[in-house]
Amino acid sequence: MSTVGKYLGLFLGYLYINAKGLLEYKVSSLIALFGSLLNSAIWLVFWWVFFKRFPNISEWQFVHLFTIWAVLNVALALVSVFYNVYNISELINEGKLEYYLLKPRNALFHLLIARMRLVDLVEATIWLISFIILKPELPAVILFLVMSVISAGIIHGFLLIFGSLGFFLKSADGIGTELYNALITFSTYPNWIFRGAAKWIIFTVIPAGFISYVPVQVIYNRAYLWILGSLGFGIVLNVIGCVVFSRGLKYFETGNTFVLRAD
Amino acid sequence: MRRERQVIEAVKDVSFKVEPGRALALIGPNGAGKSTLIKLLCGILSPTRGSIRVLGMDPFKDRSKLAYHISSVFGQRSQLWYHLPPIDTFLLLGRIYDIDRVELKKRMKELVELFDLSSFLYQPVRKLSLGQRMRCEIAAALIHNPKILFLDEPTIGLDVVARSMVIDILKDLNQRKNVTIILTSHDTGDIERLCEDVIVLNEGRIVLESNIREMRKNFFHTKIIEIEFAGQHADLDLPPGVSVIERSGPVVKLEVNLKVQDANEVVSRIVAQNSVRDITIQDPPLESIIQHIYLSGDPAGREAEQNAQIDG
Numbered sequence: 233m234s235t236v237g238k239y240l241g242l243f244l245g246y247l248y249i250n251a252k253g254l255l256e257y258k259v260s261s262l263i264a265l266f267g268s269l270l271n272s273a274i275w276l277v278f279w280w281v282f283f284k285r286f287p288n289i290s291e292w293q294f295v296h297l298f299t300i301w302a303v304l305n306v307a308l309a310l311v312s313v314f315y316n317v318y319n320i321s322e323l324i325n326e327g328k329l330e331y332y333l334l335k336p337r338n339a340l341f342h343l344l345i346a347r348m349r350l351v352d353l354v355e356a357t358i359w360l361i362s363f364i365i366l367k368p369e370l371p372a373v374i375l376f377l378v379m380s381v382i383s384a385g386i387i388h389g390f391l392l393i394f395g396s397l398g399f400f401l402k403s404a405d406g407i408g409t410e411l412y413n414a415l416i417t418f419s420t421y422p423n424w425i426f427r428g429a430a431k432w433i434i435f436t437v438i439p440a441g442f443i444s445y446v447p448v449q450v451i452y453n454r455a456y457l458w459i460l461g462s463l464g465f466g467i468v469l470n471v472i473g474c475v476v477f478s479r480g481l482k483y484f485e486t487g488n489t490f491v492l493r494a495d
Numbered sequence: 496m497r498r499e500r501q502v503i504e505a506v507k508d509v510s511f512k513v514e515p516g517r518a519l520a521l522i523g524p525n526g527a528g529k530s531t532l533i534k535l536l537c538g539i540l541s542p543t544r545g546s547i548r549v550l551g552m553d554p555f556k557d558r559s560k561l562a563y564h565i566s567s568v569f570g571q572r573s574q575l576w577y578h579l580p581p582i583d584t585f586l587l588l589g590r591i592y593d594i595d596r597v598e599l600k601k602r603m604k605e606l607v608e609l610f611d612l613s614s615f616l617y618q619p620v621r622k623l624s625l626g627q628r629m630r631c632e633i634a635a636a637l638i639h640n641p642k643i644l645f646l647d648e649p650t651i652g653l654d655v656v657a658r659s660m661v662i663d664i665l666k667d668l669n670q671r672k673n674v675t676i677i678l679t680s681h682d683t684g685d686i687e688r689l690c691e692d693v694i695v696l697n698e699g700r701i702v703l704e705s706n707i708r709e710m711r712k713n714f715f716h717t718k719i720i721e722i723e724f725a726g727q728h729a730d731l732d733l734p735p736g737v738s739v740i741e742r743s744g745p746v747v748k749l750e751v752n753l754k755v756q757d758a759n760e761v762v763s764r765i766v767a768q769n770s771v772r773d774i775t776i777q778d779p780p781l782e783s784i785i786q787h788i789y790l791s792g793d794p795a796g797r798e799a800e801q802n803a804q805i806d807g
């Protein structure tokens with residue numbers, strides 16, 4: 233079997249075992265899904281009321297805000313397939329990385345696919361259907377999916393870099409969490425209102441612009457060049473993340489936490 | 496306030512070789528460097544100086560390649576999926592190690608029989624006892640037929656029966672399948688039953704490297720004689736170098752200092768003077784030797800050498 237085939241087999245193996253784990257806890261997964269959908273509904277109702285009063289802000293309407301929320305949710309669900317990307321720093325600092333280092337597979341790929349939060353994919357499907365109802369045009373749906381995948385790549389790369397810094401900064405969790413929260417907050421607000429330095433920040437340090445502003449530009453204004461820009465940015469982030477991780481392995485100190493396998 | 500940096504060398508000046516098919520125990524007090532040494536041998540850590548070869552490979556550089564031939568069980572870690580039955584972890588490991596389906600099925604059948612797992616193979620791991628879990632853990636570590644098995648405290652927390660079972664299986668693997676075993680444990684009983692060789696570490700250095708039988712011989716200065724008298728016995732007339740360490744009804748336990756007194760002579764003398772129902776001569780527990788080595792630190796090797804010369 234080719235290397236790609238072997239890694240695909242490994243991915244399917246983990247997909248199966250994670251799906252089995254999900255079914256083991258159906259009720260709690262469904263409650264989590266319901267809670268998340270309720271949270272989204274409250275957010276949408278708030279903006280719906282807002283846009284009813286002020287229907288047009290800098291030429292942006294409720295439909296655009298709905299789109300960025302949908303893109304973000306689908307992107308986050310895709311990141312959830314590599315759920316351990318949220319836990320890299322913890323895996324490093326608690327020595328749990330050892331498990332992956334002892335296996336004959338690329339440690340980074342292996343740890344990323346080992347945990348999946350598959351219930352998020354159900355939520356992503358609901359958002360996709362909602363978008364199709366909102367804008368039932370094939371090109372728009374395709375662009376929506378493309379931008380969701382690219383946004384997922386950007387979020388993944390961002391988390392990978394900050395998680396891998398755990399090799400060097402022994403408590404990188406704090407910085408990573410703060411920046412991630414900022415990324416999500418900026419991504420869910422109408423960030424087209426930002427100008428100057430703030431705009432520069434949302435396209436670099438906290439790349440929320442790529443996750444919200446750009447998808448709207450691409451889907452509604454057909455600004456195709458932005459696709460390449462976002463894609464390139466996502467690739468760069470992930471490459472940097474991989475380099476930081478592989479460099480960091482040399483600094484790995486391991487830990488001795490008494491744990492059951494849960495990551 | 497200023498932070499001071501201090502470099503601690505977890506393992507230093509360590510050099511040893513293990514022949515294939517041997518069972519080696521790494522022992523030492525907490526923080527001696529046993530686990531670090533195992534992690535260096537597995538390729539998890541890279542040494543700051545020196546070189547390591549495991550099966551002809553550099554463990555850190557060739558980690559992925561080496562992983563097909565070695566395995567490890569860390570008593571404090573688990574590779575089983577906690578909420579799923581052990582069979583699911585075994586199947587996943589089959590994919591991780593590229594084992595084809597037919598071979599995996601055959602291997603699993605062997606391991607299920609060897610570790611007697613059939614009654615709980617389909618039960619979630621969270622519902623298993625610690626002993627059952629450890630058997631599954633070791634079975635999982637053997638799924639890819641490794642040549643070397645590293646075990647770090649594999650019997651930690653197990654009861655006597657479960658521990659005995661685990662050690663018996665490991666011994667069988669070592670003797671019949673020629674799997675090289677490198678074990679760390681604080682349980683001297685496990686070490687004695689399973690291993691032929693021992694390396695004693697303290698503060699990151701090798702304090703003693705020896706065959707366990709040799710170590711016993713070179714470090715024993717005493718024998719324990721347990722006597723069960725047939726009837727009432729008068730006060731024992733003990734020669735110098737012999738002392739009573741325990742007395743319980745007709746049973747008396749004596750300790751003989753071999754540097755002063757010969758154990759056989761003590762036995763002959765007691766038998767000649769008393770009516771004896773049963774008599775046994777034992778070595779003191781291995782634990783007391785290890786404790787002695789830990790406390791004496793570096794000179795342990797020299798002391799063993801001196802004793803060997805005296806005995807020889």
